[in-house]
Amino acid sequence: MPKGFFIRMRDRLWGAGIPSVGNEALIRSIGAFFGSDLSAVRFRRDGILPYIVPFHYSAVVIGNNVNIRRGAELVLTNPRIMAEEMFHVVQWRQMGPIRMSITYVWHHLRRGYAGNPIERQAKQQADAFCAFLKAESRR
Helix, strand or coil: CCHHHHHHHHHHHHCEECCCCCCHHHHHHHHHHHCCCCCCCEEEECCCHHHHCCCCCCEEEECCEEEECCCCHHHHCCHHHHHHHHHHHHHHHHHCHHHHHHHHHHHHHHHHHHHCHHHHHHHHHHHHHHHHHHHHHHC
16 A cells, blocks of 8 residues: 555544644743653644544543644643643653553543543643743743
8 A cells, every 4th residue: 555545544543743833942841841852742633533532632642642623722822731731741651552541541431530640640740830830930
């Protein structure tokens, strides 16, 4: 099969890459705060992945890919939401794909979104990053 076929299938599932929206400095700042190089993270939109996941999210993180639902582009510009999604990338790297997937689904089914420790940790880290930004802006 030609290479173009696989690219079209990837884009259909994952979504097409979103061009830079000028948030590279924010991503570098988040990466420095979390102690992780996030330069390999890719943002995608219009794939079917965020719609087939059985939970209704604005974005779904799989590895280094942040798959955004159409209409949820606030993810790209809001530091709080961006930090939360970037921390999910860090979690994927720390846990690996199998452990992350199983752990996330297990806790989600048992405790729901709000009680899922993976989501709670990401929200806590995003809050800490925003507190850091606020303190830095006061200097």
